[in-house]
Amino acid sequence: MTEIGSSQWRRDMRADLIARRQEIPVAQRNKADAKLAHMLGEYIGDVAGKVVSIYWPFRGEPDLRTFAKACRQQGAVIALPVVVEKAAPLAFREWADGMSLDRGVWNIPIPPADAPKVMPDIVIAPVVGADADNYRLGYGGGFFDRTLEHLRQSKAAKAIGVGYAEQRMETIYPHKYDIPMDHMILVDT
């Protein structure tokens, strides 16, 4: 039997939650993404002059690329996370409009190495699972936990977890290194 809260338990939960997310029909997801973008806009408010990190959608994660475009038009700088090394914080590079992207880990598109390095004010993190205390379960690299710890040493970055209601969990049985999100938006599909 798998011990509740163990790393094997997390792996099993991840597999279940990702499968459940990918079962949501695409049309339903697209509608939910528009709602999510609206809720994010309301929560964040004025983005002029701010660096907002989003992510390139992957494995059924909410697609916030239209939201990113709207933020740019309001004067925000959009960034994407980049895995530079295993077991290390993520780096952030500016994603300018129309920029051609390279491929990073898991083939996820990333801005090229010569794109400006930036420090986000707002980090939007896709969740695999999220609990009632705003703890986030991700893909198991521990990247966002390390990143927030690192980022907050020099900047008061806000972290917002995003996903669908299907991603909700009672608890992730947080470990010492898990850092809760400042805000969580799980939108109904």
Ligand SMILES: Nc1nc2c(c(=O)[nH]1)N(C=O)[C@@H](CNc1ccc(C(=O)N[C@@H](CCC(=O)O)C(=O)O)cc1)CN2
């Ligand atoms: N769209 C999107 N982009 C993103 C993230 C994300 O969650 N979503 N990330 C958010 O962090 C980073 C990529 N995260 C990754 C997390 C884990 C592994 C990985 O190799 N995982 C191991 C399992 C680890 C374990 O269980 O011990 C593997 O699959 O072999 C790779 C990338 C940066 N870009």
Ligand SMILES: Nc1ncnc2c1ncn2[C@@H]1O[C@H](COP(=O)(O)OP(=O)(O)OP(=O)(O)O)[C@@H](O)[C@H]1O
């Ligand atoms: N700040 C940290 N310092 C040291 N080790 C860490 C830290 N954060 C996470 N880890 C390690 O990383 C591994 C994965 O952590 P966790 O299960 O929380 O990943 P995750 O949040 O699901 O993944 P991700 O953020 O990459 O999407 C764990 O084995 C943990 O020991």
